[in-house]
Amino acid sequence: MGKFRPSLLPTAAGVLILALWPLIFPDAVQCHQVLGITCLYGTLALAWNIYALSGAISLGHAAFFGLGAYASALLNHHYHWSPLLTIPLGALAAVALAVFWSLGFRRLRGVYLGLASLAAMEIPKTIVDNWDRLTSGSMGIMGLDRLPTLALGGLEVDFGMNIKAQYYLLLGIMLLAVMIHRESIRSRWGWTLRTIRENETAAAMLGIAANRERAKALMLSSYLAGITGALYVHIMGLVEPALVFNLHLSVLPLVFSIFGGSRWVLGPVLGAFILYPLEQLFLMPWFPMAHSAVYGLVIILTIFFFPKGIAAWLPLAPKSV
Numbered sequence: 001m002g003k004f005r006p007s008l009l010p011t012a013a014g015v016l017i018l019a020l021w022p023l024i025f026p027d028a029v030q031c032h033q034v035l036g037i038t039c040l041y042g043t044l045a046l047a048w049n050i051y052a053l054s055g056a057i058s059l060g061h062a063a064f065f066g067l068g069a070y071a072s073a074l075l076n077h078h079y080h081w082s083p084l085l086t087i088p089l090g091a092l093a094a095v096a097l098a099v100f101w102s103l104g105f106r107r108l109r110g111v112y113l114g115l116a117s118l119a120a121m122e123i124p125k126t127i128v129d130n131w132d133r134l135t136s137g138s139m140g141i142m143g144l145d146r147l148p149t150l151a152l153g154g155l156e157v158d159f160g161m162n163i164k165a166q167y168y169l170l171l172g173i174m175l176l177a178v179m180i181h182r183e184s185i186r187s188r189w190g191w192t193l194r195t196i197r198e199n200e201t202a203a204a205m206l207g208i209a210a211n212r213e214r215a216k217a218l219m220l221s222s223y224l225a226g227i228t229g230a231l232y233v234h235i236m237g238l239v240e241p242a243l244v245f246n247l248h249l250s251v252l253p254l255v256f257s258i259f260g261g262s263r264w265v266l267g268p269v270l271g272a273f274i275l276y277p278l279e280q281l282f283l284m285p286w287f288p289m290a291h292s293a294v295y296g297l298v299i300i301l302t303i304f305f306f307p308k309g310i311a312a313w314l315p316l317a318p319k320s321v
Contacts, residue, residue, distance in 0.1 A: 032163045039170035043177045045268035047224035048253035054214040055197030060117035062249035064094035068226025069233040069244040087230040094226030102215035125245035140240025261309020
């Protein structure tokens, strides 16, 4: 029998709360919706952080989000494929960009990589915005199929219109991403990424191909980001360039990861579950024109006062990596 690990208690309690609260408050539709999108953005933050584990900082992950969104939307709109197929297939478009990204930016490090990634986000956005015949340009595409209804025995679960069912779906996808993120941190490959992050020269002396391993991290990260984008447009039922290719979507995962703790397994999720509901449920109603400014303030406060993230404050928290 495995040894009991007290550090798992906060995680188990958190998962239990997230699973049970909709049953206790079945009519809290707005909270179901906000926390469902929080799970989606938590998955995006985990995706971003997998790449960041290698020491790379991306300011252009909205490109992967947007490509996954548009590829899924176009397959559904033009070929009428089910979202069950278009979501996993559409995310491969994000991986294709990751391959070119890895080849084109392989010599860049630090701030230069960050600026290049930010500029790279504009390339697919410009193409989508101007390819009217395929993408309908800046007008976008309306009437996309919602997430499907699945029959489980004699029970039908409508993930498209039932907000509570949608919440549980997004929660399940986020928990799967947490497990992938955990393996990315604690596996042998995770130690390889950590070595590259701490000292790339020493990693090369140990025989580690830094560009190859960083490219693997980017491809995994891009696929998860593409999945979140594809899910998003089928939740919304529409897509347009400004909705899925924007700086806000590139900044959110960075803020959530740094605030929560980018070197902790649950850090990005913790950041998402504190900041996004705070913004949507409290700050937006009171400060509708300035609520987004809180993310800039959060980054400044995090850098100065708790650079390891708030996950480091949790009791029974495991060691960072």
